[in-house]
Ligand SMILES: Cc1cc2nc3c(=O)[nH]c(=O)nc-3n(C[C@H](O)[C@H](O)[C@H](O)COP(=O)(O)OP(=O)(O)OC[C@H]3O[C@@H](n4cnc5c(N)ncnc54)[C@H](O)[C@@H]3O)c2cc1C
């Protein structure tokens with residue numbers, strides 16, 4: 108699988124570390140968050156069959172993080 | 187057919203189960219015809235007298251992870267809750283051939299988990315002690331004893347990660363996965379369960395917060411109760427009714443070699459260097475490693491994962507150096523945050539969930555089927571799966587088996 112690093116271009120996925128779902132935000136006011144919301148933040152992530160916005164880290168290259176959208180059913184890079 | 191003058195051709199086996207059309211309604215609909223779905227159906231019928239049951243499988247029976255796993259069976263997990271459910275399963279394996287009246291080729295040849303570092307050694311010893319306290323057979327082997335038990339393991343001090351010892355569960359081993367699925371399917375069929383193949387669930391019918399049926403590629407089916415058993419596709423199904431699961435779906439790959447003379451007498455696993463291997467009854471070496479890191483439903487992974495696992499295998503077993511890889515494949519496994527399964531009720535009434543077995547649910551096929559059937563029949567968990575509830579991720583009562591789950595399995 109070729110991963111398009113915005114800085115280095117298409118590189119083999121062996122060069123990257125995977126960061127999972129994109130846009131998982133730390134709770135704004137952690138002190139006021141209940142157990143349900145904490146569980147959501149810690150353990151529950153989207154797991155779609157299809158388009159998935161996700162994080163990648165070019166560990167053996169430029170060492171920068173970036174997001175992309177990949178189709179988890181086909182491995183096609185969408186954006 | 188028979189022709190004069192020709193030897194009689196080998197008999198095609200009798201059909202092991204009927205191939206019925208869906209009935210309009212069932213007491214219990216099980217979604218997913220893998221090992222867990224089939225075992226659940228059998229125990230629903232046998233243990234609880236529920237026979238108006240259907241197993242809905244979108245492909246063919248047991249063509250998912252049940253067809254793709256490396257068949258390692260053991261019960262040497264760390265925590266009491268895991269010991270309970272995995273050991274229950276192992277005990278069922280020990281009687282399964284007679285119970286299902288089918289030689290499933292369960293072979294208790296012993297499972298070694300190698301230690302390659304001081305933390306590995308401490309973790310292994312801790313687990314041996316924990317297992318014994320739970321009445322599970324477990325031994326610690328020194329490197330010399332490893333050599334004695336499995337002579338082809340490389341015990342040289344010169345390798346990158348020398349073997350410093352191993353845990354051994356002698357009652358662990360392997361079984362023939364296809365036979366296990368067929369045996370459960372045949373028995374469930376005999377008891378009246380309908381196996382509906384080519385029947386994909388595409389939605390659910392709800393009345394308020396209660397499930398009353400499923401929509402499928404073969405029409406609507408009404409159901410008293412609905413039981414998810416869809417492994418890697420659990421999130422896809424649960425999301426159709428707005429239930430979130432703490433599951434990520436990943437590829438897990440395995441491979442086989444050509445057929446060889448008997449050379450490896452036990453199962454060898456190494457979490458540290460990422461490989462596990464056994465020799466199947468026919469003679470091929472069966473090997474696997476860890477999951478591919480990214481989410482996927484594509485049933486294939488990256489070649490470098492295979493390359494790393496073969497490098498590790500070669501260092502541990504130099505004798506494999508001229509063996510050929512014949513075939514590699516991938517399955518989609520349902521990985522949970524604490525490497526333990528989720529088995530119990532859901533926020534939707536009459537909808538049950540069994541998932542999160544990830545890389546290691548084959549060994550649990552009989553045990554999970556048993557307690558899941560109990561949970562479905564009674565509308566409440568069996569004592570052995572009570573701790574594996576979905577709400578443990580909110581209460582914080584996790585069952586962290588990352589150590590014992592090792593690379594996988
Ligand atoms: C490479 C590999 C090696 C493994 N090695 C081991 C091992 O050594 N030891 C061990 O204990 N475990 C191992 N496992 C894990 C084990 O295979 C799984 O945990 C176990 O098989 C999961 O239960 P199952 O058999 O019911 O799953 P599956 O066989 O995957 O059954 C789920 C079924 O649900 C069906 N389904 C999905 N969506 C729908 C839908 N919408 N409608 C209808 N049907 C649907 C699928 O088609 C599938 O047949 C391994 C897995 C893999 C992939």
Ligand SMILES: [Zn+2]
Pocket residue numbers: 112113114115116165168169170171
């Ligand atoms: Zn880069």
